Amino acid sequence: MATYSCLLSVTLSFLVLFSSCSAQISQVTSRGRQQRIQTQCNIQKLNTLEPQQRIEAEAGHTDLWDQNSEDLQCANVAVLRHTIQNRGLLVPPYTSYPQMIYVLQGEGLHGASIPGCPETFQYSQQQSRSRSQSQSQEGKEGRGDEHQKVRQIREGDVIALPAGITHWIYNNGQSNLVVVSLCDIGNAANQLGQSLSDFFLAGSPQQEFQGQQGRQQGQQGHEQSDSNVYSGFNQDLLAEALNIDRELVSKLQRSDRQRGCIVRVQDEFQVLAPHRREQQEREEREQEQGRNGLEETICTFSLKHNINNPSLADVFNPRAGRSSSINAYVLPNLEKLQLSINKVVLYKNAIYAPHWNPEAHSIMYFTRGSGRIQIVSQRGDSVFDDNVKEGQVIVVPQAFAVVQKAGNRGLEWISFKTHPLAMINQLAGRGSFLSSTPVDVLANAFNLSREDARKLKNGRREITLFSPLRSSSDY
Structure with a gap:
């Protein structure tokens, strides 16, 4: 009986040790898969970039x-x-x-x-x-x-x-x-x-x-x-x-x-x-298989997806524009790449909500039109405030806040993002911390009256894409 107890004790100890090691290996593997080479972003001023x-x-x-x-x-x-x-x-x-x-x-x-x-x-x-x-x-x-x-x-x-x-x-x-x-x-x-x-x-x-x-x-x-x-x-x-x-x-x-x-x-x-037509039908089948959870191998990975189809937009405002994203949920191959992409179409004088990227750098390439962009650092310093046009690139570092406003010809861009499931945190509108925070918290945090805090909270009820106000000026 003593021998049996000793054996049982050793076996349990081995299982615990094996489980612990497996968990550590899994964590290390997961961290290694998501790791990026870190760089210092001590940026005082951002610039519009053009080919050199x-x-x-x-x-x-x-x-x-x-x-x-x-x-x-x-x-x-x-x-x-x-x-x-x-x-x-x-x-x-x-x-x-x-x-x-x-x-x-x-x-x-x-x-x-x-x-x-x-x-x-x-x-x-x-x-x-x-x-x-x-x-x-x-x-x-x-x-x-x-x-x-x-x-x-x-x-x-x-x-x-x-x-x-x-x-x-x-x-x-x-x-x-x-x-x-x-x-x-x-x-x-x-x-x-x-x-x-x-x-x-x-x-x-x-x-x-x-x-x-x-x-x-x-x-x-x-x-x-x-x-x-x-x-x-x-x-x-x-x-x-x-x-x-x-x-x-x-x-x-x-x-x-x-x-x-x-x-x-x-x-x-x-x-x-x-x-x-044959390719579109095949791609639809592949996407459906991905949604149904069928396992993909590297040989069957889908490498391509179209982001221009308005009917597939994630956010749409008939008075402001649309926003579409391709991430690892849409294209599973992006989990391996650790990248994603967002396409935004802003109508005349419309605004893309002030926001920041909590997990990724965003590299914006402007594909059409013109407009005004303002970027603010984590310290609250304005590091960019200027007009942009087609063919230019702007880098928005992780955790920097940005707001985009279209000019009188509209503004379109794609944002390459260095995370497979990149998301944004809005600073205004529905879905932002303003709309989800109690009025009294806002009033005390910003030293406002309850009435002013309520105005701040409910000033914009649109999601992500804001229609222009009548007093809005063109850029």
């Missing part, structure tokens, strides 16, 4: 915002914008940090290669008559092409890319395809320093995308390569690894800086992609 560098390419150009700006360094992010001409192809890069891409205008195709996932798009499954001749030719030369999923993209689409995924974009539309990209350099996935560093698998646009820090190293005499990743390998070893001849390896390693990172496709561009 343009990189020309054969079929378009890329605009880069200055990574050395105090504002972007505070949020630990980089911003760039690609303009891809008709029949232009953004050659495949891969990165060590997550990216969120927003399609500003145009339409095209987007492909992503996720390591370890199968090539599920095959020519043998394509029924289009337009490809029958090419399929016949391929049948003579060998098996048809196979590749991972290709997506149709259009204005308003948001593409969420985890670190390490290679992707490409092709413009098959008639007008320019313009996309703006947020690179989350401060994400825990990135261990390569705090500068932009896209690594290209094709072409030779490396040096321009190594960030200001990389360019400074080049000026100090360090050797800088301007070729693609394959160029650094020994030709014989690469030929054996790829099972190709040296002549083909030479073509693979060829440096042609004139083409840049956006090249023009000369012949017919042939990839497998579903028609838009």
Whole structure:
């Protein structure tokens, strides 16, 4: 009996120890997944940011915002914008940090290669008559092409890319395809320093995308390569690894800086992609599966969602505008990226409620119109109070308060946020601390009469989006 009691005691002790260790491991894993590289944001003044560098390419150009700006360094992010001409192809890069891409205008195709996932798009499954001749030719030369999923993209689409995924974009539309990209350099996935560093698998646009820090190293005499990743390998070893001849390896390693990172496709561009209606039906099924709690794997993650549909707005005021968000509830892949995005459309002279982000930095890119923005620091100092316009970027650090007012042409923007479930705390209107706090608390906190406290509490009864007052002036 004593032996049994001793055994039972040891077993219980082991279970307690195991449970404790498991809980600690779980907590550490959870913390590691959510960790960001922290930076100091001792900002006295914020600024409107515009591109500081343009990189020309054969079929378009890329605009880069200055990574050395105090504002972007505070949020630990980089911003760039690609303009891809008709029949232009953004050659495949891969990165060590997550990216969120927003399609500003145009339409095209987007492909992503996720390591370890199968090539599920095959020519043998394509029924289009337009490809029958090419399929016949391929049948003579060998098996048809196979590749991972290709997506149709259009204005308003948001593409969420985890670190390490290679992707490409092709413009098959008639007008320019313009996309703006947020690179989350401060994400825990990135261990390569705090500068932009896209690594290209094709072409030779490396040096321009190594960030200001990389360019400074080049000026100090360090050797800088301007070729693609394959160029650094020994030709014989690469030929054996790829099972190709040296002549083909030479073509693979060829440096042609004139083409840049956006090249023009000369012949017919042939990839497998579903028609838009088929893709929309498939995306609806995927979203429904996510809502029903079906588990997604990295190979079945949805990488894209459109944020422009007015019917999907989270907040709508017919006199003020609408606000829509894509977070980890809508696009589960964002839990891995630790990012989310908000799109706001303000009508003429409307106001977006004064608010602050308790968990995230907010990087605003203005897509249309103009207006006035005021930002206040945690100390109550005004760090920005000026007009803004289309194409500019403003960083709102975590816990800084901001209010936006549209001008007489309205104002629209997207806000990239460094948290997968970013929320706001309003300082006015329904849903704010004013409306949820007793009158007597407000009266005593602000040294007001009960009547004034009641006016303060009930001054605005709208949620988030405020309609303009008659006395409101234009900006």
